[in-house]
């Protein structure tokens with residue numbers, strides 16, 4: 155009797171496994187009758203998908219899979235379908251021909267909390283609110299007039315950094331650390347005015363730095379809930395809770411500074427007259443918030459979400475990029491000589507770097523572009539999610555799947571680039587024909603800031619900060635590695651792809667006149 159029962163249990167189990175296997179096979183291969191198939195891709199395992207077979211550097215793993223499966227492949231990570239696009243031609247379909255359908259996101263838990271439930275630009279679906287907020291950022295906050303007006307903030311922070319490095323002459327300097335601080339302080343003063351960035355006076359600058367670092371740290375971690383949505387409500391790793399705690403701290407900073415600004419507290423800082431006639435971003439945004447009936451008016455939640463976007467989007471990517479570029483320059487004597495010669499010619503050795511010099515630094519610009527080609531800080535951009543089922547390259551891409559645009563692989567593809575792994579900035583100077591190498595994303599062989607409707611709106615500010623900081627560091631100092639060290643290009647995959655081993659180098663004085671450092 156017992157053995158018959160056992161046999162029945164075994165048969166039942168075998169039947170269930172068979173059904174599971176069939177449905178897994180169906181799910182991973184077919185789309186139903188009459189529609190094109192899903193893209194090819196590795197099979198993976200039921201439930202966990204391809205997770206167990208991936209290493210920590212997802213962009214390397216995906217480049218290998220692209221070699222095997224071609225310009226578009228699918229991969230299940232946990233229970234979620236991801237589609238990876240690896241060619242310029244198909245990237246053009248996604249960000250050009252079908253941009254409207256693909257201009258949506260599927261925010262992960264940390265992004266959702268940090269964006270006040272997608273009230274921002276980066277994580278919001280492609281709705282009217284997002285478009286309005288994006289216009290505010292591009293045409294108001296980062297307009298040429300406002301960027302020009304905030305020039306003195308950037309200059310002040312860059313000069314402060316040069317002085318700090320000068321005080322460390324002869325000692326090892328952690329480049330990422332100083333870059334993170336410089337960019338952080340620039341953004342803090344652009345948002346809140348110089349008073350906050352200067353530190354102790356209002357006691358906020360350390361708090362902001364700490365909150366932003368923690369937000370980045372939490373957003374960077376792998377969260378199981380993002381790949382197994384049924385588990386999301388359990389918040390197994392506490393990601394949601396930790397992010398909520400940081401956002402509460404951010405709220406506190408906003409509320410206090412906004413109260414002060416709007417005069418409901420002491421009116422300490424930020425009134426236009428106290429900002430030497432300049433308007434900082436908070437002032438611009440508060441004015442927009444007050445214009446209830448105006449098309450560009452925004453509410454307080456959007457205002458806060460926009461500021462978080464600026465910090466999350468701006469700080470890590472900009473500082474990582476300057477660190478990569480400096481590393482490539484220092485390890486390449488020929489490039490370093492050309493950069494220094496150009497700085498001597500354009501800026502002069504009895505002068506300091508000003509923003510007005512930057513458009514003339516053509517070689518340094520090419521060096522940045524070549525670094526962006528090899529080390530794009532967001533190797534897959536920010537993932538997109540189509541709002542309807544689409545066809546790309548003859549394959550079905552289902553509504554709601556997560557789309558990775560594999561800019562890292564495209565920018566290293568020998569189909570588009572001669573000697574792709576060689577660091578050769580000249581390729582961005584000596585090009586022929588109509589191909590335009592800028593950051594606009596119109597040329598899908600090179601689009602480190604994205605392309606189409608979701609392209610990065612922070613390019614003008616990011617470019618100014620990167621060029622000004624690096625030009626100043628290279629113009630003011632000679633740099634060498636500590637004894638026994640070597641330049642290292644290993645990558646660490648994260649919210650922005652950073653160097654695994656931080657660049658630590660020793661500065662020495664390059665300019666004769668000491669006053670250039672004060």
Ligand code: HEM
Nearest residue numbers: 276464467468471472532535536603604605608610612616
């Ligand atoms: C070197 C610096 C930077 C890099 C490499 C960078 C890169 C990117 C990339 C790749 C995207 C995604 C584009 C896409 O999905 O097609 C993006 C989006 C975004 N970036 Fe940047 N960014 C930088 C600086 C900044 C700065 C300084 C700001 C703000 C002032 C900013 C704000 C944003 C925002 C708000 C989005 C979301 C756009 C949208 O979804 O519509 N970024 N950025």
